[in-house]
Amino acid sequence: xxxxxxxxxAGLFIAQLAAGIGPVHAAEGAGPPKHNWPFSGVFGRFDRxxxxxxxxxxxxxxxxCHGLKYIAFRNxxxxxxxxxxxxxxxxxxTIADGPNDDGxxxxxxxxxxxxxxSPFANDKAAAAANNGAAPPDLSLMAKARPGGPDQxxxxxxxxxxxxxxxxxxxxxHFNIYFPGNQIAMAAPLxxxxxxxxxxxxxxxxxxxxxxxxxxxxTAEPYLEERHxxxxxxxxFLLVFxxxxxxxxxxxxxxxx
Amino acid sequence: MSGLKTNxxxxxxxxxxxxxxxxxxxxxxxxxxxxxxxxxxxxxxxxAGLALVIMILTxxxxxxxxxxxxxxxxxxxxxIMRDVNSGWLLRYIHMNGGSIFFVTVYIHLFRGLYxxxxxxxxxxxxxxxxxxxxxxxxxxxxxxxxxxxxxxxxAATVITNLFSAVPLIGESIVTWLWGGFAVGNPTLNxxxxxxxxxxxxxxxxxxxxxxxxxxxGSNNPLGIDADGPQDKIPFHPYYTAKDAFGVGVFLxxxxxxxxxxxxxxxxxxxxxxxxxxxxxAHIVPEWYFLPYYAILRAIPxxxxxxxxxxxxxxxxxxxxxxxxxxxxxxxxxxxxxQFFWIFLADCILLGYIGAKPPEGMFxxxxxxxxxxxxLHFVIIFVLSYVERPRPLPNSISEAVLKGGGATAAAKARxxx
Numbered sequence: 001x002x003x004x005x006x007x008x009x010a011g012l013f014i015a016q017l018a019a020g021i022g023p024v025h026a027a028e029g030a031g032p033p034k035h036n037w038p039f040s041g042v043f044g045r046f047d048r049x050x051x052x053x054x055x056x057x058x059x060x061x062x063x064x065c066h067g068l069k070y071i072a073f074r075n076x077x078x079x080x081x082x083x084x085x086x087x088x089x090x091x092x093x094t095i096a097d098g099p100n101d102d103g104x105x106x107x108x109x110x111x112x113x114x115x116x117x118s119p120f121a122n123d124k125a126a127a128a129a130n131n132g133a134a135p136p137d138l139s140l141m142a143k144a145r146p147g148g149p150d151q152x153x154x155x156x157x158x159x160x161x162x163x164x165x166x167x168x169x170x171x172x173h174f175n176i177y178f179p180g181n182q183i184a185m186a187a188p189l190x191x192x193x194x195x196x197x198x199x200x201x202x203x204x205x206x207x208x209x210x211x212x213x214x215x216x217x218t219a220e221p222y223l224e225e226r227h228x229x230x231x232x233x234x235x236f237l238l239v240f241x242x243x244x245x246x247x248x249x250x251x252x253x254x255x256x
Numbered sequence: 257m258s259g260l261k262t263n264x265x266x267x268x269x270x271x272x273x274x275x276x277x278x279x280x281x282x283x284x285x286x287x288x289x290x291x292x293x294x295x296x297x298x299x300x301x302x303x304a305g306l307a308l309v310i311m312i313l314t315x316x317x318x319x320x321x322x323x324x325x326x327x328x329x330x331x332x333x334x335x336i337m338r339d340v341n342s343g344w345l346l347r348y349i350h351m352n353g354g355s356i357f358f359v360t361v362y363i364h365l366f367r368g369l370y371x372x373x374x375x376x377x378x379x380x381x382x383x384x385x386x387x388x389x390x391x392x393x394x395x396x397x398x399x400x401x402x403x404x405x406x407x408x409x410x411a412a413t414v415i416t417n418l419f420s421a422v423p424l425i426g427e428s429i430v431t432w433l434w435g436g437f438a439v440g441n442p443t444l445n446x447x448x449x450x451x452x453x454x455x456x457x458x459x460x461x462x463x464x465x466x467x468x469x470x471x472x473g474s475n476n477p478l479g480i481d482a483d484g485p486q487d488k489i490p491f492h493p494y495y496t497a498k499d500a501f502g503v504g505v506f507l508x509x510x511x512x513x514x515x516x517x518x519x520x521x522x523x524x525x526x527x528x529x530x531x532x533x534x535x536x537a538h539i540v541p542e543w544y545f546l547p548y549y550a551i552l553r554a555i556p557x558x559x560x561x562x563x564x565x566x567x568x569x570x571x572x573x574x575x576x577x578x579x580x581x582x583x584x585x586x587x588x589x590x591x592x593x594q595f596f597w598i599f600l601a602d603c604i605l606l607g608y609i610g611a612k613p614p615e616g617m618f619x620x621x622x623x624x625x626x627x628x629x630x631l632h633f634v635i636i637f638v639l640s641y642v643e644r645p646r647p648l649p650n651s652i653s654e655a656v657l658k659g660g661g662a663t664a665a666a667k668a669r670x671x672x
Contacts, residue, residue, distance in 0.1 A: 042516055070334050070338060075338075136528075139334075140334070140527045140528075143519060143524060143527045144524055144525070144527035144528045145524050146524045148524070179537070219527075221338060222337075222338075222344045225344075226344065226345075226348075226515055226518070227515065227516070229345075229515065230511065230512075230514070230515025230516055231515075233511045233515065234508065234511055234512065234515070237504060237507050237508045237511060238508065240504055241501065241504030241505055241507075241508060244497075244500050244501040244503075244504045245501050245504075247497055247500070247501075248497040248498050248500070248501045251493045251494060251497040252494060252497070252498075255292065255489065255494070
């Protein structure tokens with residue numbers, strides 16, 4: 001029993017150790033403050049109202065510069081929208097399609113199977129329009145930065161006047177949560193930048209939190225399935241492993 | 257036909273023409289005598305085998321959806337995550353299964369170090385194991401490149417560039433490895449081909465590993481030879497039952513990571529598509545390579561660093577001839593036991609240093625830890641001459657059945 005515990009602990013310890021030393025956190029800049037997300041934890045679920053508000057912020061603010069290329073309109077069903085709503089939303093976008101039978105490219109209204117169109121034709125165009133720094137696609141942002149959704153939310157709230165003696169470089173903006181503190185993106189959110197369809201007051205903090213909720217879903221759309229399947233699998237394995245242990249004890253009982 | 261008893265006519269019919277059932281019975285069944293005193297540290301060998309099977313099965317299914325092209329690889333992985341049925345599950349199992357595979361193999365390796373499993377007559381078994389570790393590392397490295405994220409690309413760049421340290425022909429070797437003048441599509445294609453091939457090479461070498469194991473059977477916590485039937489029990493049902501319990505625990509740990517923290521062992525940067533024009537602030541390998549990475553960076557000279565890094569594993573090949581003490585188990589080697597734990601701590605420290613930028617205190621600690629890593633082998637060489645081992649028990653059954661502990665003053669050196 002002693003070695004069993006030790007052998008188990010060693011396995012867990014190494015896994016833990018690996019998790020601890022894995023990511024290297026940027027030395028510069030303050031770590032993002034931890035927010036209590038509805039999707040974190042074993043029983044975590046997405047907050048659909050927050051995600052719908054976050055989508056609205058993306059469509060009305062972020063999408064001017066940032067793409068969302070891995071998300072199709074049909075995927076928005078997961079946010080609680082109905083088929084007709086999605087069709088209507090997709091139709092608001094103009095999609096370049098083609099070539100048609102005459103060999104010409106043409107434009108048409110979006111369909112649910114279309115993906116969110118990128119705001120720029122290509123990365124060069126994006127960089128040229130933005131002072132040399134192409135705005136990154138947001139689909140995976142909640143997994144592509146240390147801190148994930150915490151970092152997204154913090155970055156929205158981190159715009160401040162630089163401390164005395166520090167000056168943001170030409171074309172850059174001071175942000176306490178950006179590594180190096182100098183970010184090309186100007187503060188994107190201002191009080192009341194959107195008018196929420198559900199009447200929620202659009203404070204900067206509210207919008208930052210909503211958009212992070214939304215972007216966690218775009219990065220990890222199967223999070224809820226993962227959590228609920230995980231609970232079932234773990235419960236099954238606990239019982240199953242218990243039975244295997246009992247079987248082992250029974251088999252070995254004639255030796256001791 | 258070695259006395260396989262069965263009432264099943266079908267099994268008898270097959271067995272007569274192809275004695276596969278008695279073969280299995282001798283390999284992992286009732287006809288394979290195993291020391292009766294194996295503790296739970298001996299579970300990790302079968303767990304590593306299970307991890308290999310899980311990796312191959314999930315890997316084959318992922319390969320059916322993955323596209324090895326620089327412009328499509330990242331997108332095809334995202335497509336697996338989003339549009340392929342249960343694709344996210346397959347990928348998260350494969351991604352974290354690699355880590356768990358290394359956990360089991362490292363524990364398996366250190367168990368061998370502690371109980372002297374590398375000593376005569378199991379030297380070749382041990383060396384095949386070290387070869388397996390090298391094959392695994394190559395496979396894991398190439399697999400990490402396939403998603404073609406930022407860390408994939410830059411890890412490929414840094415590691416392949418190591419070969420440029422070879423005098424005279426270094427640059428040519430690197431160009432040859434890349435299949436071009438930079439890490440690009442030919443590199444990704446060959447890594448994919450090899451990442452698919454090497455696991456089956458590993459399976460073949462595992463067969464050799466088990467073959468060599470069966471020649472003398474498992475070592476055991478006492479490190480003394482099992483003498484007679486009273487020292488041994490059949491593998492089945494005793495160790496099949498014990499291994500099955502280990503499998504349950506293994507799957508629990510893997511599931512906990514896959515379902516509740518699937519990205520905790522990885523780098524956030526690898527969710528950014530590869531960009532040859534933008535170097536990440538910190539290029540770090542996966543956690544299981546960090547100790548070697550620390551050794552590489554501890555040495556200021558590139559060539560010597562590469563030699564030290566590969567040497568840190570290659571030295572294990574000759575370990576059976578460095579440690580000349582005839583007593584296997586650290587249980588009876590009070591001084592070796594202490595140096596074992598110091599060595600383990602040193603390896604963990606190297607892993608920690610490998611994750612930190614090579615500057616200031618980290619660099620100094622990394623250098624000391626690297627020096628100690630190699631010094632350890634000098635220490636155990638000297639130790640095997642000067643250490644006085646504690647008396648060994650006469651037999652496994654005596655030690656196990658009479659309440660444990662050593663009895664008669666068996667002479668250590670004669671015994672082995």
